[in-house]
Amino acid sequence: MASIPTTRRGLAAAMRGAARPRSLEQQFQAMRLSAKCSRCLSTESFQAAPEIDSEKIQGMIQARHARPVPVSPSYFSRTSRFNDSYLALDKLLRIYGNLPIIPPNAVERVSWKTLDDFRHAVGEQVRATDYVKCLAIVKRLHQIHPKLKPAPVIQALNDFKRSVQAFKNETVKQQLDKYGRSLGNGRRKSSSARAWLVEGNGEVLVNGKTLADYFGRVHDRETAVWALHATGRMDKYNVWARVEGGGTTGQAEALTLAISRALMVHEPALKPALRRAGCVTRDPRRVERKKHGRVKARKRPAWVKR
Amino acid sequence: MSATNCLRCLGRPAVAGASRGVIVPVFAPRTAPFSTTAVQNAMPGKPQKSMEHQDRSVRVYRAGKKMKIKKKGNLDRGKPPAPGERKAFRKKIVLSNDNALPVPWVTEMVAGSLSDRKQVGTIVSLPPVLQDQLRATEAFQPTQTWGLFRKPSTLIRQESVDLIGKMEKAVENKETARIVLTGEKISGKSTMLLQAQSHAYLNNWIVIHFPDAQELINGSTEYAPIPNTENPTLYMQQNYCLKLLQSIKKANEKIFAKLLSVSSHSELPQNITVNQPLLSLINAAKEAEGAWPVFQALWSELNAQGANRPPILLSMDNLPHIMKISEYRSASFDKIHAHDLALVKLFTDALGGNARFPSGGAVIAATNRNNGPRIPSMELALKQRLAVQNGDSEGMPVKDPYFKGYDERVEKVLKTVEVMEVNRIGKKEARGLMEYWAASGLLRTTVDEQAVSEKWTLGGGGVLGEMERAALLTMKI
Numbered sequence: 001m002a003s004i005p006t007t008r009r010g011l012a013a014a015m016r017g018a019a020r021p022r023s024l025e026q027q028f029q030a031m032r033l034s035a036k037c038s039r040c041l042s043t044e045s046f047q048a049a050p051e052i053d054s055e056k057i058q059g060m061i062q063a064r065h066a067r068p069v070p071v072s073p074s075y076f077s078r079t080s081r082f083n084d085s086y087l088a089l090d091k092l093l094r095i096y097g098n099l100p101i102i103p104p105n106a107v108e109r110v111s112w113k114t115l116d117d118f119r120h121a122v123g124e125q126v127r128a129t130d131y132v133k134c135l136a137i138v139k140r141l142h143q144i145h146p147k148l149k150p151a152p153v154i155q156a157l158n159d160f161k162r163s164v165q166a167f168k169n170e171t172v173k174q175q176l177d178k179y180g181r182s183l184g185n186g187r188r189k190s191s192s193a194r195a196w197l198v199e200g201n202g203e204v205l206v207n208g209k210t211l212a213d214y215f216g217r218v219h220d221r222e223t224a225v226w227a228l229h230a231t232g233r234m235d236k237y238n239v240w241a242r243v244e245g246g247g248t249t250g251q252a253e254a255l256t257l258a259i260s261r262a263l264m265v266h267e268p269a270l271k272p273a274l275r276r277a278g279c280v281t282r283d284p285r286r287v288e289r290k291k292h293g294r295v296k297a298r299k300r301p302a303w304v305k306r
Numbered sequence: 307m308s309a310t311n312c313l314r315c316l317g318r319p320a321v322a323g324a325s326r327g328v329i330v331p332v333f334a335p336r337t338a339p340f341s342t343t344a345v346q347n348a349m350p351g352k353p354q355k356s357m358e359h360q361d362r363s364v365r366v367y368r369a370g371k372k373m374k375i376k377k378k379g380n381l382d383r384g385k386p387p388a389p390g391e392r393k394a395f396r397k398k399i400v401l402s403n404d405n406a407l408p409v410p411w412v413t414e415m416v417a418g419s420l421s422d423r424k425q426v427g428t429i430v431s432l433p434p435v436l437q438d439q440l441r442a443t444e445a446f447q448p449t450q451t452w453g454l455f456r457k458p459s460t461l462i463r464q465e466s467v468d469l470i471g472k473m474e475k476a477v478e479n480k481e482t483a484r485i486v487l488t489g490e491k492i493s494g495k496s497t498m499l500l501q502a503q504s505h506a507y508l509n510n511w512i513v514i515h516f517p518d519a520q521e522l523i524n525g526s527t528e529y530a531p532i533p534n535t536e537n538p539t540l541y542m543q544q545n546y547c548l549k550l551l552q553s554i555k556k557a558n559e560k561i562f563a564k565l566l567s568v569s570s571h572s573e574l575p576q577n578i579t580v581n582q583p584l585l586s587l588i589n590a591a592k593e594a595e596g597a598w599p600v601f602q603a604l605w606s607e608l609n610a611q612g613a614n615r616p617p618i619l620l621s622m623d624n625l626p627h628i629m630k631i632s633e634y635r636s637a638s639f640d641k642i643h644a645h646d647l648a649l650v651k652l653f654t655d656a657l658g659g660n661a662r663f664p665s666g667g668a669v670i671a672a673t674n675r676n677n678g679p680r681i682p683s684m685e686l687a688l689k690q691r692l693a694v695q696n697g698d699s700e701g702m703p704v705k706d707p708y709f710k711g712y713d714e715r716v717e718k719v720l721k722t723v724e725v726m727e728v729n730r731i732g733k734k735e736a737r738g739l740m741e742y743w744a745a746s747g748l749l750r751t752t753v754d755e756q757a758v759s760e761k762w763t764l765g766g767g768g769v770l771g772e773m774e775r776a777a778l779l780t781m782k783i
Contacts, residue, residue, distance in 0.1 A: 212766025235759030
C-alpha cells in the first residue's frame, strides 16, 4: 500500500498533486473514504471500533449518532467542487479523447468562465494554474466534432460556460422599412440622435427645422452631414432627424453617427469609407467628474501660503 | 577717514553724477551710506567672483535698485475716433473688390433683364448709374456681401422674375401692385427689394424707398404734431423727411428734371408755380423746417391725375417695425401708434390700397426676421393672405380668441395685400451662383453636382444667405 498516503501530510500532498505518478482520479480513488476503508486514515497507535455491518443492524435500534460520510471524495480538500469537476473532465477526456476533433478555427466560439467567474460560481479559492489546466481540458473536449459530441461532455462543459454568451449575440440587421427609410441612432456626450434616411435630393430636417435653422454654426452643419459628405452621397438622400439632449456640438456629432449608421443600412459597403471618415465609432468621451478637494475635475484651488 | 557723505543728507550719494533713480554701480564703494556690503564686495584681496555672481550682487535691495513695472496706461493709443466715425465705418458700403476676378459672362442689367424668364439663374451686374441711384436710397446693406466681388451683381431668381412680372402687369393696367415680401432669415428679401428698385430705375419709374422702417418709429428723429389734425393727431418727422427728399432727389434727378408741376404751391418756403420742374420743388426743402410741406406737395404732384406721371415704386424694408406702437409720445404723454406718424401713414395707406398712382406702380414692403419685432396681427394676416392666395380655405389660420395683442389697424392695412414668399433657391439657380463665385476666385472648388448639392444642403436647402455663409464667409484652411 505504498501509494496510499496514511498521514495527513501525505494526503495533502496527494491532493495538491505534488507527486503524481498516476492520474489524479486514480489517486483519489485509491484513498476513497468509503464506509469500508475508513480505517485507512487511522494511525497505528489508535485502533478504531470494528466496522458496522449495516445489514446486520437493519431492523435493530437506529444508531443515535451515525457518522456522516461525505459524498465527494475530495470533500476534505480545499477546493472540493473544483476537484470533482476537474476529475470528471479528466475522466471524460480519457473516455472520449479519441473521438475525432475539428480544427480550432472551426470550433464554435464560446466565452468560458474567467477565473473570477468560476471562483464565484463554485465558491472556492481555485488556483489560477489549476484552472488553466482544467480549461485546457475543457477546450480539448470542446474541440470534439459537434455531431459526435456525447451528452455527458456537453453537460460537463456547460459548467464552464459563461451565463451570457457574447458570441451568440447576433447583430440585429437593420433593414429598410416599407417606405424605404432606414433608421440609425447615434450618441455623443449627452446628446442622442435618431436619423431616418430616405433616397432623395439632399434635404435635411432636424427636429422639424432645416439644417441652417437648427444649427447656427456652419461647422456644426458640416459635422451633422459629414457622413454623407465624406461618401459623396449628399445629393442622394434626404434626412429626417430627431435630436435631444446636450449642446449644439454634441447634437451635431450625435447626428453624424446616426446618419452614418442609417447610411450603412442603405449601403453596407460604405462602412470602410465611413470608418476612414471617423463616422463609425462612437466617441466615448464624457464630461469628467468633479473631484472633492478640487475646484473642477482637474483644477486645483489656488495655493495659499498659510 | 572722513565721511564720504554730507551728514545732513545721508540718503544721498556723495557723487555728483549719481542721482536718484539711476542704478548706481555696486562696485563703487560709496553708494548707500549705511551699507557696507558694496564696500566689502569691492574690497581687493577677496576671491574674484565670476561675472554671474557679481550680477547677483547687483540685485541686493539695499543697493538701491527697485523693481519697476512698466505702466501700460501711458501707451499712446492714438486719437479716439470722432463721434459718428464708428457708425460710419459700421454702415460703410463697399461695392467692389479689386482682388476678385472679373467674371467674363456677367452682363450688365438692362431694362428688361429682370423680367426675362429665360435669364433665371444667371448673374447680372448693376450698371454704375444704377449703383449711384441705389446708393442714394440706401438699398445696399452693409450685411450683404457686395464687397467680395469685382462688380456688384445680383442673381436673377424665379421669385424676382415673378415680382417684376407683377409690377409690370400692374403698370400695364394702371393699377398698384401691393406686395409684402416674407421669408426666412437672410433669404434675400432686401435683395429682392433692391431688384425691384433696379427694375424701376431702369424703366424710369419714380422710386421712393424707406431703407429702414425702424428709423421712423424708434424715437431717433425729431417729430412734431401736424397742425389742424385731430382724431387722430398726425405727426411729421421733418428731419427724416428732409433726408428722404434728398435721397429721392439724388436717385430720381433725371426724371424730376423733366416732370413739371401741375399746380402752384404758394405755402412752401420757395414759391413754386405751375410748369416748374419738380426738381425745383424738391430743392425748395433746404432745411428741416419746411421739409414736410415740400414732401406733401411732391406727393400730391406725383399723384396728380392726367399729368402723364411715370409709375411710382414705393418700397420699405423692415416692415414689422411700423406695425406697432412707436417710441414717440403725444403731448399728453400717450404712446403714439406708428400709423399716426404721417410718413408711415402715407406708406400704410398706399399698402392698404387707399392711394391710387396715376400711371400705376407698386408698393412693396419686406419683412425682416432678424431684429424685427413679433407682430401677431401681421403674422396672422400674412398667413391668412397666403392661404387665400393658395386657395386653401380649410387651412386658413384664425385668431386666437384668448389673445389680446391683435391690432385692428394693422389688420386693416394688410387685408388685401399680396404676399410673396422669398424662400429658397433651386439647385439650378444655386449652380449659376456658385459658378459665379468660383469664377470670381472666391470658391476654390470645382463646381459640380456634388459641390452644389453640398452647399445647398448646408445652406438649409437653398437659403441664399446661408449658402453664402457656408461657402464664402466661413474660413476654410
